[in-house]
Amino acid sequence: MRRAILCVCMLMGVVPSIAHTQQIHIDVEAGEFRKMKVAMPSYAGPPDMAASVWTVCARDFAITWLFDVISPQSYINPGPTGEIQPGTLKDWALIGADYVVTATISRQGPRGIFRVQMVEVATGILVESTTYTSGEQTMYLAVHAFMDHLLKEKFGLGPLFSSKIACIKKVNGAKQLHVMWCDGTGATTIRGGGSLVLNPAWSPDGRKIALVSYYRNNPDLYVFDTLTYQLRLVSGARGLNTSPAFDPSGSRIAFTSSADGNPEIHLVNADGTGRTRLTNSWATDTSPAFSPDGKSLAFCSSRAGNPQIFLLDLASRNVQRLTFEGKYNTEPAFSPRGDLVAFSYLTEGGRYAIALVRPDGSQFRVLKGSGRGDETPSFSPDGRLIAYASSDGNINVMDLTGSSSVAITTGGGYSEPAWSPVIR
Amino acid sequence: MGRKNDIASAVIMLGVALFLAGCPKQALEPVGAGGPQPQAQPQQESPAMTPEQPAMQMEPYGGASGQGAVRLDQARQDFQDADIMFEYDSFSLTAEAKKVLAEKARFLNAHPGMKVLIEGHCDERGTAEYNLALGERRAKAAQEYLVFLGVNAQRLSTISYGEEKPLDPEANEAAWAKNRRAHFVITEG
Numbered sequence: 001m002r003r004a005i006l007c008v009c010m011l012m013g014v015v016p017s018i019a020h021t022q023q024i025h026i027d028v029e030a031g032e033f034r035k036m037k038v039a040m041p042s043y044a045g046p047p048d049m050a051a052s053v054w055t056v057c058a059r060d061f062a063i064t065w066l067f068d069v070i071s072p073q074s075y076i077n078p079g080p081t082g083e084i085q086p087g088t089l090k091d092w093a094l095i096g097a098d099y100v101v102t103a104t105i106s107r108q109g110p111r112g113i114f115r116v117q118m119v120e121v122a123t124g125i126l127v128e129s130t131t132y133t134s135g136e137q138t139m140y141l142a143v144h145a146f147m148d149h150l151l152k153e154k155f156g157l158g159p160l161f162s163s164k165i166a167c168i169k170k171v172n173g174a175k176q177l178h179v180m181w182c183d184g185t186g187a188t189t190i191r192g193g194g195s196l197v198l199n200p201a202w203s204p205d206g207r208k209i210a211l212v213s214y215y216r217n218n219p220d221l222y223v224f225d226t227l228t229y230q231l232r233l234v235s236g237a238r239g240l241n242t243s244p245a246f247d248p249s250g251s252r253i254a255f256t257s258s259a260d261g262n263p264e265i266h267l268v269n270a271d272g273t274g275r276t277r278l279t280n281s282w283a284t285d286t287s288p289a290f291s292p293d294g295k296s297l298a299f300c301s302s303r304a305g306n307p308q309i310f311l312l313d314l315a316s317r318n319v320q321r322l323t324f325e326g327k328y329n330t331e332p333a334f335s336p337r338g339d340l341v342a343f344s345y346l347t348e349g350g351r352y353a354i355a356l357v358r359p360d361g362s363q364f365r366v367l368k369g370s371g372r373g374d375e376t377p378s379f380s381p382d383g384r385l386i387a388y389a390s391s392d393g394n395i396n397v398m399d400l401t402g403s404s405s406v407a408i409t410t411g412g413g414y415s416e417p418a419w420s421p422v423i424r
Numbered sequence: 425m426g427r428k429n430d431i432a433s434a435v436i437m438l439g440v441a442l443f444l445a446g447c448p449k450q451a452l453e454p455v456g457a458g459g460p461q462p463q464a465q466p467q468q469e470s471p472a473m474t475p476e477q478p479a480m481q482m483e484p485y486g487g488a489s490g491q492g493a494v495r496l497d498q499a500r501q502d503f504q505d506a507d508i509m510f511e512y513d514s515f516s517l518t519a520e521a522k523k524v525l526a527e528k529a530r531f532l533n534a535h536p537g538m539k540v541l542i543e544g545h546c547d548e549r550g551t552a553e554y555n556l557a558l559g560e561r562r563a564k565a566a567q568e569y570l571v572f573l574g575v576n577a578q579r580l581s582t583i584s585y586g587e588e589k590p591l592d593p594e595a596n597e598a599a600w601a602k603n604r605r606a607h608f609v610i611t612e613g
């Protein structure tokens with residue numbers, strides 16, 4: 001899916017403050033950052049459409065982790081409000097809002113119009129007044145464009161809402177590839193490729209997804225093209241061809257193969273040629289994840305007696321153990337910033353949680369997450385957020401402190417989230 | 425005359441012996457597709473008459489009642505129903521698992537035409553990718569032990585389903601214990 005269908009129609013009003021908005025240095029781990037409090041009275045326009053755009057907007061603010069939407073129950077004027085009346089600012093100041101975001105939704109033929117305004121409560125300055133259009137059924141794209149604009153202007157961040165999450169969805173007993181935007185909108189379950197599809201992993205250009213399918217009654221490795229929907233076999237040796245990970249160039253795929261006996265990490269060209277083995281251990285080696293510079297590979301191995309995270313230096317083939325806490329650490333994910341490895345960690349209480357460690361093995365910490373049992377972390381393209389699967393079968397997004405988590409699916413049946421790079 | 429009769433009965437007996445010897449092999453074929461066909465090819469040579477085929481084994485299949493095939497059906501069913509179980513995050517064979525595998529080896533050695541797919545399964549705890557590898561190791565552990573007990577490796581294939589096909593979908597100790605298993609499916613013979 002491309003963003004070409006979405007266009008910024010026109011800039012309305014005077015927006016002198018945008019250029020002068022200070023970019024805020026975000027140091028999440030130092031705990032210095034205070035989230036911006038946003039009031040969002042309900043949007044004006046056709047009720048169903050306005051309500052659904054409002055919901056996407058509120059969820060997206062929460063996903064950014066940079067904004068907190070104040071509960072509408074505390075609003076003195078809950079809306080609907082299309083524009084902010086100058087006299088009402090003190091009402092928003094009273095409930096502690098830093099910004100008020102209002103919008104008017106309207107229809108124009110088959111298209112919908114999202115006219116959004118954002119006022120800084122302390123100064124009364126209109127910091128945003130922009131109109132976005134999209135198809136009536138794809139109004140979330142207009143919200144994404146607004147959010148990506150805010151992230152860039154206010155924080156100098158990349159377009160988070162131009163990234164997707166692939167995962168596996170259980171449908172009538174079958175497991176299928178499921179792809180959605182990172183806030184859960186625009187979701188598509190992709191049929192075909194057999195009734196058991198697992199282990200999705202994005203190519204660095206965000207176009208292809210490596211995955212495992214039992215189409216030929218064996219866990220074989222395929223590459224799925226999200227534009228042409230073609231599925232191409234990459235590795236189909238009898239036994240395991242599982243847990244794929246593209247290297248940063250996109251030309252090679254690391255995966256688990258048992259072709260030589262026990263499960264080891266192998267490397268193969270993305271076209272299926274030139275397979276080589278990277279690990280050599282009696283134990284189970286699986287779940288490779290490349291560092292962003294492509295020089296090393298985090299992976300899971302049971303060579304220490306139970307599954308732990310290790311780091312393989314590709315040039316020297318040296319292997320260093322990263323995790324010493326706990327007896328079951330699996331499925332490492334490398335941060336795109338290269339400074340963290342996230343993984344699934346079994347707590348002493350027998351609950352699974354997402355944990356982080358530096359690539360030198362220091363600063364192990366466990367993230368609160370859903371608190372119910374969390375697995376399979378995957379970093380956002382800006383490295384600030386982590387998607388994971390909770391034990392109720394939903395996909396969630398949380399920040400690196402793990403203190404706040406947003407569910408992006410409902411109803412359960414979802415597993416193995418894989419966050420894409422920015423899709424241009 | 426008496427001598428002729430003796431010869432005639434000897435011929436008949438040889439025919440019966442050949443028939444009985446040939447029978448176990450014949451009886452394997454029609455399972456699942458109706459009863460045995462004892463009259464099908466009584467004149468057939470006796471390729472099955474080999475030292476490994478003890479005479480005792482022929483008995484169940486000799487009857488024309490179809491009881492032999494019923495028993496074989498039951499034996500096949502028992503073979504496929506008996507999973508071997510594993511401890512959490514382990515692919516070591518327990519004493520009980522080895523006992524079950526020894527029975528399976530006896531059965532397979534008695535039915536040399538049979539081919540078997542060994543499925544490795546895990547409970548839902550832990551993560552999908554690691555469990556795919558663990559399931560593979562469980563299936564391979566069972567395969568290696570059967571080979572150790574004299575079953576030709578060519579007759580045994582393996583597949584891992586990881587945590588993807590639990591026998592019991594509940595999330596409790598009893599269900600998890602049931603799901604940590606290797607399952608055996610007769611694919612041929």
